[in-house]
Amino acid sequence: MESSILTIALAGNPNSGKTTIFNNLTGTRQKVGNWPGVTVEKKEGTIHRHGYALKIVDLPGTYSLTPFSIEEIVARDFILDESPDVVIDIIDASNLERSLYLATQLRELDCRLLFALNMADVARERGIKIDADKLSELLDLPVVFTVGNRNEGIDGLLESAIALAESDVEIPRRRRVKYSKDIEVAIAEIRERLVGGATGELPYNPRWIAIKLLENDTVVRERAAAAMGQGAGALMDLVDRHRATLRDLYDDDPEIIMTDERYGFIAGIVREAVTTSTTHRRVDISRNIDLVLTNRLLGLPVFIFFIWAMFQLTFSLGAYPMAWIESGIGLLSGGLTRALPQGLFRDFLMDGLIAGVGSVIVFLPNILILFFCIALFEDTGYMARAAFLMDKIMHLIGLHGKSFIPMLMGFGCNVPAVMAARTLESERDRILTILITPFMSCSAKLPVYIILAGTFFGAQAGSVIFGIYLMGIALSILTGRLFRSTLLKGEEAPFVMELPPYRAPMLKSLMIHMWDRSKMFLKKMTGVILVGSVVVWGLSAFPRNIDYSVDYEGRIAFIREAYEASAAEASAGQRREALQAEMDRRVDEVRQARDMERAEKSYMGRLGKFMAPVFHPLGIDWRGSVALLTGFAAKEIVVSTLGILHAAGQGSEALQAALGESGMTRLSALSMMLFVLLYMPCLATVSAIRRETGSTRWMLFSIGYSTALAWGVAFAVYQGGRLLGLA
Amino acid sequence: MTRAAETEAAAAGAPAVPKRLSELRESQRGRVTRVGGEGVLRRRILEMGIVKGAEIYVEKYAPLKDPLELIVKGYHVSLRVSEASQIMVEPIP
Ligand SMILES: Nc1nc2c(ncn2[C@@H]2O[C@H](COP(=O)(O)OP(=O)(O)OP(=O)(O)O)[C@@H](O)[C@H]2O)c(=O)[nH]1
Ligand SMILES: [Mg+2]
Numbered sequence: 001m002e003s004s005i006l007t008i009a010l011a012g013n014p015n016s017g018k019t020t021i022f023n024n025l026t027g028t029r030q031k032v033g034n035w036p037g038v039t040v041e042k043k044e045g046t047i048h049r050h051g052y053a054l055k056i057v058d059l060p061g062t063y064s065l066t067p068f069s070i071e072e073i074v075a076r077d078f079i080l081d082e083s084p085d086v087v088i089d090i091i092d093a094s095n096l097e098r099s100l101y102l103a104t105q106l107r108e109l110d111c112r113l114l115f116a117l118n119m120a121d122v123a124r125e126r127g128i129k130i131d132a133d134k135l136s137e138l139l140d141l142p143v144v145f146t147v148g149n150r151n152e153g154i155d156g157l158l159e160s161a162i163a164l165a166e167s168d169v170e171i172p173r174r175r176r177v178k179y180s181k182d183i184e185v186a187i188a189e190i191r192e193r194l195v196g197g198a199t200g201e202l203p204y205n206p207r208w209i210a211i212k213l214l215e216n217d218t219v220v221r222e223r224a225a226a227a228m229g230q231g232a233g234a235l236m237d238l239v240d241r242h243r244a245t246l247r248d249l250y251d252d253d254p255e256i257i258m259t260d261e262r263y264g265f266i267a268g269i270v271r272e273a274v275t276t277s278t279t280h281r282r283v284d285i286s287r288n289i290d291l292v293l294t295n296r297l298l299g300l301p302v303f304i305f306f307i308w309a310m311f312q313l314t315f316s317l318g319a320y321p322m323a324w325i326e327s328g329i330g331l332l333s334g335g336l337t338r339a340l341p342q343g344l345f346r347d348f349l350m351d352g353l354i355a356g357v358g359s360v361i362v363f364l365p366n367i368l369i370l371f372f373c374i375a376l377f378e379d380t381g382y383m384a385r386a387a388f389l390m391d392k393i394m395h396l397i398g399l400h401g402k403s404f405i406p407m408l409m410g411f412g413c414n415v416p417a418v419m420a421a422r423t424l425e426s427e428r429d430r431i432l433t434i435l436i437t438p439f440m441s442c443s444a445k446l447p448v449y450i451i452l453a454g455t456f457f458g459a460q461a462g463s464v465i466f467g468i469y470l471m472g473i474a475l476s477i478l479t480g481r482l483f484r485s486t487l488l489k490g491e492e493a494p495f496v497m498e499l500p501p502y503r504a505p506m507l508k509s510l511m512i513h514m515w516d517r518s519k520m521f522l523k524k525m526t527g528v529i530l531v532g533s534v535v536v537w538g539l540s541a542f543p544r545n546i547d548y549s550v551d552y553e554g555r556i557a558f559i560r561e562a563y564e565a566s567a568a569e570a571s572a573g574q575r576r577e578a579l580q581a582e583m584d585r586r587v588d589e590v591r592q593a594r595d596m597e598r599a600e601k602s603y604m605g606r607l608g609k610f611m612a613p614v615f616h617p618l619g620i621d622w623r624g625s626v627a628l629l630t631g632f633a634a635k636e637i638v639v640s641t642l643g644i645l646h647a648a649g650q651g652s653e654a655l656q657a658a659l660g661e662s663g664m665t666r667l668s669a670l671s672m673m674l675f676v677l678l679y680m681p682c683l684a685t686v687s688a689i690r691r692e693t694g695s696t697r698w699m700l701f702s703i704g705y706s707t708a709l710a711w712g713v714a715f716a717v718y719q720g721g722r723l724l725g726l727a
Numbered sequence: 728m729t730r731a732a733e734t735e736a737a738a739a740g741a742p743a744v745p746k747r748l749s750e751l752r753e754s755q756r757g758r759v760t761r762v763g764g765e766g767v768l769r770r771r772i773l774e775m776g777i778v779k780g781a782e783i784y785v786e787k788y789a790p791l792k793d794p795l796e797l798i799v800k801g802y803h804v805s806l807r808v809s810e811a812s813q814i815m816v817e818p819i820p
Contacts, residue, residue: 064774068767097800098776256762259773263781287786290796299790388805392791395807401794425767494768494810495794496775499803 005053006165011079011106012090013099014061015500017118019043020148021090022058025158029512031416033378035405036061036498037423040071042078050162057084060422063098065105066217066255070422070430079111080204085165086112088157093123093130093145096274100266103139107176110205112164113141116157120145122501127277134273139176149506177265179258182249186242187211193238199229213239214246215255286381286501294385303389306382310373310411311469314446315462318366325365326653329358347541348534351644356533357525359643359655360636363447364521370443371517372510374412379505383408384497391495397477398484400424401495403433407476410440411469414685418692426493431693432483435702438681439476441469444635448676451639455656456669464670472677475709524634532637536630536644540604552594559586599623599645618675618714619668628675634682667726671718678710749795749812751785757816758782764813772810776800783816 010018014036023030026045031038043058059078060071067073079087089106091099096117106113117123117130136143142160146153178184190210194202202209203223212220213235221239225232246254292298333354340346377383383405391401402424410417417437424430441449449468453461563583567576599605600622607629608622615625627641639655646658664672680686680703690699745760759781762772776799777783786796786803794807 063771066770066774068771095800095802098802101774101776255770256773259770260778263776263778290787294787294789294796296788296790388789388794388796391805391807392789392793395793401805425771494771495805495807496768496771496810497805498775499796499805501803 005055006086006162007055007057007082007084008086008088008161008165009057009059009079009082009084010088010090011059011075011102012061012088012118013063013092013095013102014038015498016061016090016092016095016099017146017148018061018090019058021088021116021118021146021154021157022056024148024151024154025056029516030058031513032509033375033383034381034500034503035378035383036500037071037402037405037420038378040074040419040422042074049158052162054158054162062102064102065109066215069425079106079109083111086114086161088114088116088161090116090118090146090148092119093117094119094126094128096123096128096130097266097270100269101262104177104262104266107139107141108208108211110208114157114161114164115139115141115143116146116153117143118146118148120153121147121150129275129277131273131275135269138269138273177262179261182246183214183254183258183261186214186246186254190214190235190239190242193231193235194224194228197231197235198227199231200227202227211258214242215258216243216253289502290385293382294388299389303386306377308466310370311466312462313373314366314370315450315465318363318369321365322362325362329354329362333358344541344544348537351541352534352537353530355643355655356537356637356640357530359451359639360447360529361525363450363636363639364518366446366450367443367521368514368517370446371412372514374409375510375513376505377408379503379510381500381502384499387497388499397480399432399480400426400429400493402497403429406433406437407440407473410437410442412443414438414440414442414681415688418685418688421692424493426490428488428490429493431698432480432488434689434692435483435698435705436476436480438685438702438706439472439479439678441472441677442635442685444682445638445676447636447639449673451642451655451659452669452673455659456664456666464673468673468677471674471713475678475713479705479709524636528634529636529640532630532633533640533644536604536626536637536641539607540599540602540645542603546598546601548594548597550593550597552590555590556587559583559590604645614711617719618671618711619665619718620672620675620714621663621668623662624664624668624672628672628679631676632680632683634684635676638676667718667721670721671714674717675710675714678706678713680707680710745815745817747812748783748785748797748806748814748816749808751816751818753785753787756782756784756819758819759814760817761815762813763815764810768810769813772806772814775804777804777814782819783814 010022012018015034015038019030019032019039022028022043022045023032026047028043028045030043037060039058039060041060044055045058046053046055048054057078059075062072062075065076065079067076078084087106089099089103091103103113103115115135117132123130132143132145142164144153144157144160146157148154179187187207187210190213191206194206194209204220209220209224213224221236225236228235243254246257250257293302295302333350336346336349336354340349377386386408387401387404390404394401394403403421405423406417406420409420414437417440418434421430421433421437424433449465450461453464453468457464560583563579567579600609604626605622608626611625611629612622615621615628620628623642623645626645627638630641631638642659643655646655646662681689686699686703689702690696693699746757748757748759751757759777759779761779762769762777764772777797781799784798786798788795788808789805792808794805795811796803796805797811798804
């Protein structure tokens, strides 16, 4: 029996463990990571407990109710506008003093508030003892200890939350920050005016509105004005007058004074409720790790080594499972060829599905390893250090160290990377980061490089691919520099970033992450890539009856006849076998020529021929052109399309062989890889760009710019290479 | 003030002369006397706990000398040198 719905919001500072607890409560697997700003949009989950439907909402982290960046606005708006039944402030117990800043602000809102002192284990380890009863008494709210990553205290937390929601006691109005007398006088006066003069309903509690008005919060100002109707003008005059008086009095803005005073209040609480024993203070492992990882001399080389190692692992370790999958596909297609009668259906299966999906699925291991490495960066806490190390370099291109986090994530997938840019405070920084992130080559482009570099560069494939990645980074930096000095000029945002302590990554969560990634990949395989492959195959298999320029069947018959004749003459078995092989080879040759002509005369071929003039100067043939076009749906489809158009049924090895004979050269392969690196992002990324910039124009700009750049670079490399006599 | 005068003042037990936070070297400590700067940035710095009276420890400078890592109120935070130069501190020996 469901009696009612309760909304429970999880708020708190960034990186305090909100999502960890959310996952524990709801049994979901939202992304967790050890750096501030992992969650950038609110996530909801409903569970049924104690006769309630509990709607749990995980919010992005905020340091205060004064929002600076988009994800902080999301959190604040939820707490203010949706007025959840209970707000749980997830507090990093090892970092109590700073966390209490948001807590006191939430307290002022007079919502039903509950503290979860999370990371209780870390606090204990550091010798920090928090007297929960005292804290609870001082702030007049329930306090519960939790250890999120070990699922400790979570049930108690939920029970307290429900009890709090059920309790109908008036929310205590004492126990909150008391400001200095002059400020309190101003608050009281504004409050009275609000209560007395409101024509509509006041959006929040009047004392809080008064405080925010004194702090000059623009959003609250607008809302209060709306609620005041006629009296708005007079109210704002009053507020401005008080602000001016206070500014004269303290020689500083009221919001600054009030921040100081809140911290003063907090210091008092901490003095009473917290004891830190310095006696059994253990070595701070995290600081010791940083002695090396952010060391003046070693820091940057180690960083570069990590990135190099990440790609090295991706390629070398990934090669083994890739070979297994490949032979699996080989077995499957071999079996199918034997089992099925020749015809349209077999063609569809072999040349459409297996050539299309099969040529991509072999890359699952590589992609997983890459994601595993990125997840390691995120879970250990190294991500924030990467931003710290790179800030100066990013600064040179007018960007922010924090921009580096989305860029690094972009190596995995551009969609979450574009969203991760939300943590940047400045709108211009954010748009700039979104525009340059797609040049960080995502994992879906990897198959294209492996196929092309593997075919044409043999032993140097690894270096070539690494070079492509570097090229992407370099061009993103140049682009950043260019846009910064033209389109997106402006102030730089501050670089105030918390550096969380290192934590051992949890194997379980890494495994879960990999599992989820695999599922996503397989879903993509059975979704857009499957459909894409079918469409590409359909377009390349039809029309069925083509008038060939040569009578291929006649030629085959002729070869067969010639064989029969010479076989009759030849007596020895060995000689006959050699003849047979010779015949097979020649028949295959003719068949290939026939397939080639058929492909060229298919719908796909016609489309390719239509596009060819654009790509001809880049050394890319019509198949490549079509493949690039289909890559807009998802970059993996580039490889699928190549697989289908080259009629390579047996996974990537067959495709490599076919490509090797297709007339492509090293230079044209390089040109094509560069084009893939740079040209327009995939559909999912493009729509993420549209969503995150809130503007179709930026989206079109991104498509246009990247494609133009891709063409330009590929042209320069191909034509330049030809001039230099490379082929 | 010249360096000599500064040492003299310190030797005489006079309260330390406020310095810019960016002038502190690694492993030096200071107490915040004033947070300068403007608007949003200043507010953010204050809200992160770098308020008047807070004790700050300079953990290190990044390899390229910018930004720097501080410890304040028991946690680590990084700040650019240009931002740190707006914060005045009284060195604590
Ligand atoms: N030692 C310890 N680590 C924890 C605890 N709870 C969470 N963590 C770790 O803390 C890190 C941050 O957890 P998240 O759940 O992503 O934090 P969040 O509050 O959602 O962070 P944002 O989304 O960035 O605001 C992760 O590495 C967790 O594994 C805990 O109680 N003890
Ligand atoms: Mg989170």
